[in-house]
Amino acid sequence: MSSPLLDRFIEDAQACASRYASPADCVDVIAPIMQRLLSHAESFLTDAHLRSDPAHYTRNAILMSADGALSLYALVWLPGQWTPIHDHGSWGVVGVVQGMLEERSYIRIDPNRATDDNQIDKSDATNNGDSNIDLVRGGVFLLAPGTVSTFVPNPDHIHVTGVPANGQRTVSLHLYGRNMNHFCVYDLEKRARTRVALAHNES
Ligand SMILES: [Fe+2]
DSSP states (O other): OOOHHHHHHHHHHHHHHHHOSSHHHHHHHHHHHHHHHHTTHHHHOOTGGGOOBTTBOEEEEEEEOTTSSOEEEEEEEOTTOBOOSEEOSSOEEEEEEESOEEEEEEEEOSTTHHHHHHHOOTTOTTSGGGSSOOEEEEEEEEEOTTOEEEEOOSSOOEEEEEOOTTSOOEEEEEEESSOOSEEEEEETTTTEEEEEEOOOBOO
16 A cells, blocks of 8 residues: 555655664654654554564565665564564664554673774674673663654664563664674573574565
8 A cells, every 4th residue: 555654755765774874863854754754654554554463573575675784663562572682784763653662772781892893803603703692681661652762883782672471562764874684692501693584474
């Protein structure tokens, strides 16, 4: 279903992504645009965007840009569904449509953290940047409907997102500065991270 509001949001987001070289500038401009979009989300979210799965949280694609520079998803979270600890290697803008999304931050404290994000190619599983990673737990954010949260890479925003078992079905919009078909997953005990492919439903 085509929606002028959604089309305009995507046009504006694409313009920001190409105009601003700095991810921080980009999310700064897109955050209020995302917030305005949230108040109209019910008018463009289709049944396909709202699919859920009892086995795991569901990623329903709204836009995957042809040049790979931008992607937008509707994520549906049932109670008790969480991501692993991860980072995106990209900027992102998250907006909550309904429910309550919880985000738990992790802070990297190993000595390699200062240079790793800028210099290591995460696609190369053999490099040393994927091991000897130490994380500590950081703060928690409870994101209510209408809330917008953003992040930027380098250093990457390491986090877990989801809904507690006693929470409610939650729908959120996630815009990223690339096609989010993989991200890096962290293993606390092994002190390692791995690049993991991400599945999504097409619209
Ligand atoms: Fe994330």
